[in-house]
Amino acid sequence: xxxxxxxxxxxxxxxxxxxxxxxxxxxxxxxxxxxxxxxxxxxxxxxxxxxxxxxxxxxxxxxxxxxxxxxxxxxxxxxxxxxxxxxxxxxxxxxxxxxxxxxxxxxxxxxxxxxxxxxxxxxxxxxxxxxxxxxxxxxxxxxxxxxxxxxxxxxxxxxxxxxxxxxxxxxxxxxxxxxxxxxxxxxxxxxxxxxxxxxxxxxxxxxxxxxxxxxxxxxxxxxxxxxxxxxxxxxxxxxxxxxxxxxxxxxxxxxxxxxxxxxxxxxxxxxxxxxxxxxxxxxxxxxxxxxxxxxx
Ligand SMILES: NC(=O)c1ccc[n+]([C@@H]2O[C@H](COP(=O)([O-])OP(=O)(O)OC[C@H]3O[C@@H](n4cnc5c(N)ncnc54)[C@H](O)[C@@H]3O)[C@@H](O)[C@H]2O)c1
Numbered sequence: 001x002x003x004x005x006x007x008x009x010x011x012x013x014x015x016x017x018x019x020x021x022x023x024x025x026x027x028x029x030x031x032x033x034x035x036x037x038x039x040x041x042x043x044x045x046x047x048x049x050x051x052x053x054x055x056x057x058x059x060x061x062x063x064x065x066x067x068x069x070x071x072x073x074x075x076x077x078x079x080x081x082x083x084x085x086x087x088x089x090x091x092x093x094x095x096x097x098x099x100x101x102x103x104x105x106x107x108x109x110x111x112x113x114x115x116x117x118x119x120x121x122x123x124x125x126x127x128x129x130x131x132x133x134x135x136x137x138x139x140x141x142x143x144x145x146x147x148x149x150x151x152x153x154x155x156x157x158x159x160x161x162x163x164x165x166x167x168x169x170x171x172x173x174x175x176x177x178x179x180x181x182x183x184x185x186x187x188x189x190x191x192x193x194x195x196x197x198x199x200x201x202x203x204x205x206x207x208x209x210x211x212x213x214x215x216x217x218x219x220x221x222x223x224x225x226x227x228x229x230x231x232x233x234x235x236x237x238x239x240x241x242x243x244x245x246x247x248x249x250x251x252x253x254x255x256x257x258x259x260x261x262x263x264x265x266x267x268x269x270x271x272x273x274x275x276x277x278x279x280x281x282x283x284x285x286x287x288x289x290x291x292x293x294x295x296x
Pocket of ligand 1: 237
């Protein structure tokens with residue numbers, strides 16, 4: 001059943017933010033035009049609009065806040081998850097973003113549902129004036145030994161982590177192509193390259209997401225849209241708290257830097273990939289794992 005709910009800071013069609021966001025699209029620098037002087041990263045993203053899927057919690061929330069701190073209007077979506085009050089977390093995140101002085105739009109929207117995603121993105125454009133960046137962060141894991149993995153656990157992880165990202169890319173592709181500007185960052189995982197035991201569905205989904213990243217980069221590159229992925233190692237979020245303590249301790253031990261990432265460690269790389277500093281980077285996977293995968 002269609003399940004779409006939204007809360008937002010209302011913006012009139014003549015709001016200065018809408019005008020600025022539309023202007024930001026018009027003045028986008030073509031990839032071929034040389035720059036005369038370097039700009040600060042924050043200046044190159046200021047005034048634009050980002051969609052962060054799964055932005056209520058964890059890495060998505062950190063990413064949304066990093067963008068908001070740099071003057072980017074933020075749209076986040078989420079779904080409820082078993083044993084977690086995601087709606088309450090969404091409200092907290094929305095409030096924190098608003099406190100940073102940028103427009104925010106927050107809605108329950110399931111990325112697996114093509115029609116819901118289309119409607120969400122249309123509303124973001126109406127409320128915030130456009131979409132310049134998309135961060136496909138929404139993701140789930142349902143671990144289990146391969147021989148015990150239920151068809152439902154397989155399907156839900158693939159539907160969310162891969163089809164969900166595809167739905168979102170497709171929803172923004174038309175307007176990004178029309179405005180000849182856009183940045184898309186997909187949140188993959190180090191486990192796409194280095195799977196542990198019992199994560200066949202998750203590892204397959206993140207490897208597929210990397211394939212989708214490269215393919216989308218080829219299709220959208222001629223329209224001046226960059227598509228990249230980050231592959232975090234372990235990140236301190238609720239998702240990680242489900243793992244046994246010894247897995248976390250081993251990750252800290254095996255990481256060259258001797259620590260597990262804070263969400264901000266990954267979020268700042270995502271912001272960088274959306275900045276003009278990274279305008280010549282596309283189709284790449286940036287591993288953000290403190291050196292965890294170096295030894296393997
Ligand atoms: N935490 C880690 O160690 C780690 C490591 C590598 C990659 N990642 C990836 O980072 C991303 C964020 O994970 P996190 O650790 O912040 O976990 P999290 O569970 O806190 O965040 C996931 C978010 O995705 C949202 N979501 C789930 N299914 C959705 C759907 N169908 N539609 C819309 N939203 C949906 C949830 O509401 C939730 O807010 C995921 O893609 C995850 O695979 C996490």
